[in-house]
Amino acid sequence: MIGKVVGQLACSAELAALRQQLTGVEAERDRALQERQQVLRGNIRVMCRVRPAHQQQQSPSRSPAATAAFGAAHGSCIGYPLEGLLAVHDASTARQREFEFDAVFAPEASQQQVYEEVSPLVRSCADGYNVCIFAYGQTGSGKTYTMDGPADNPGINTRALQELFSIAADEVDHSWSFQVAMLEIYNEAVRDLLAMSASIGGGSGAASAAAVAAAASAHTVEVSGLPAGELPPNMDRVPGLVWRKVSNTAEVQAALREGVRARATAATALNAASSRSHALVSVKVQGVREGKAFTAMMHLVDLAGSERVDKSEVAGQQLKEAQAINKSLSALGDVVAALQRRGAHIPFRNSKLTQVLQDSLSGSSKVLLSRRQWRLLRPSTQEPAAAFEGLSHPLQPHGPADILKDHGVID
Numbered sequence: 001m002i003g004k005v006v007g008q009l010a011c012s013a014e015l016a017a018l019r020q021q022l023t024g025v026e027a028e029r030d031r032a033l034q035e036r037q038q039v040l041r042g043n044i045r046v047m048c049r050v051r052p053a054h055q056q057q058q059s060p061s062r063s064p065a066a067t068a069a070f071g072a073a074h075g076s077c078i079g080y081p082l083e084g085l086l087a088v089h090d091a092s093t094a095r096q097r098e099f100e101f102d103a104v105f106a107p108e109a110s111q112q113q114v115y116e117e118v119s120p121l122v123r124s125c126a127d128g129y130n131v132c133i134f135a136y137g138q139t140g141s142g143k144t145y146t147m148d149g150p151a152d153n154p155g156i157n158t159r160a161l162q163e164l165f166s167i168a169a170d171e172v173d174h175s176w177s178f179q180v181a182m183l184e185i186y187n188e189a190v191r192d193l194l195a196m197s198a199s200i201g202g203g204s205g206a207a208s209a210a211a212v213a214a215a216a217s218a219h220t221v222e223v224s225g226l227p228a229g230e231l232p233p234n235m236d237r238v239p240g241l242v243w244r245k246v247s248n249t250a251e252v253q254a255a256l257r258e259g260v261r262a263r264a265t266a267a268t269a270l271n272a273a274s275s276r277s278h279a280l281v282s283v284k285v286q287g288v289r290e291g292k293a294f295t296a297m298m299h300l301v302d303l304a305g306s307e308r309v310d311k312s313e314v315a316g317q318q319l320k321e322a323q324a325i326n327k328s329l330s331a332l333g334d335v336v337a338a339l340q341r342r343g344a345h346i347p348f349r350n351s352k353l354t355q356v357l358q359d360s361l362s363g364s365s366k367v368l369l370s371r372r373q374w375r376l377l378r379p380s381t382q383e384p385a386a387a388f389e390g391l392s393h394p395l396q397p398h399g400p401a402d403i404l405k406d407h408g409v410i411d
């Protein structure tokens, strides 16, 4: 009797082990498939999210024709003729152009819909790949909303960590750990926001401007410019950076809030707009797969506003800011272009931003850019009515046409 029970136990233990093995094989096959899919879709993907019009620009009673007329009166209107395409009609030149992205989100797209397109990259990070997700666009175009988002409808940052937690919860090995760090890059100086927050009490407003300025300077950190392969395994890209351990959404949101407050406090104390700096949330994932430990990094980046500043109109601090932003955005553009060309030399050293991100931009890392690197498909002089009927959205003053104009894509 005892022998039989033990036999059955052994048998069910074997069955359980076999099932576990099979699940492991299936999970491994799914991961390989997902990786293959990612490689085929390209390691650099570019999506475009169109911000809804502000309230004063919206009218619930506006028909598609009236919407098109509104757009035309404001110089341009936009439409979505096919999946992944954005069409821009510029009324002043009667020109229409189409731009191709990996995905285009219309103004009504929800935070969750945007996140679902990003989610495969987050899953790649849980498979051990380094990942970078950027939001790029003019001031007011919705970068912070997309990355950070309101507390009751969070953006990519919180959703990405939630997904990582849920992946880890389903793993056989429960020794996974997650840490976040927050950095700000302003005028080519890199600041540790969580360290600053600890010095000034989370930016609760109690610290004087002088104390905040002192903290900002004290927590300015060095970045190693060494190429990825030459960085010793025990050396961090940003030595001494404060990493906060997180294991649930509440901890993530508390850390993010602290960093955001420290950034805003520093901006006020230094008399600078926070949109003039790059904000980075870095996530370090340490996990175990098939008995092997791995570390992967994910950088979630809210880039500084990309508007072109006419140098003749700004001076002093604003000019310095504009130059620093231009320098770092063009350095990022050069790096992405070199990666796309698979160039032998990738110019990471040209800015602090690309130095900080270099481990997540090289090798088999995955990169996602929101609003950048669009490919012009075909210019046309079609009337907007046909192309835009039923699809039109008025263009707000800070809408894509302004961005496209800024970059000389349209006149």
Ligand SMILES: Nc1ncnc2c1ncn2[C@@H]1O[C@H](COP(=O)(O)OP(=O)(O)OP(=O)(O)O)[C@@H](O)[C@H]1O
Pocket (backbone or CB within 6 Å): 050, 051, 052, 107, 137, 138, 139, 140, 141, 142, 143, 144, 145, 146, 274, 275, 304, 305
């Ligand atoms: N998809 C959206 N849905 C609703 N509101 C949005 C959306 N995108 C942006 N907004 C709102 O538009 C305003 C500007 O957005 P946001 O602050 O995210 O712009 P930004 O590009 O980060 O600007 P900056 O460069 O100045 O930081 C905010 O009030 C934000 O709440």
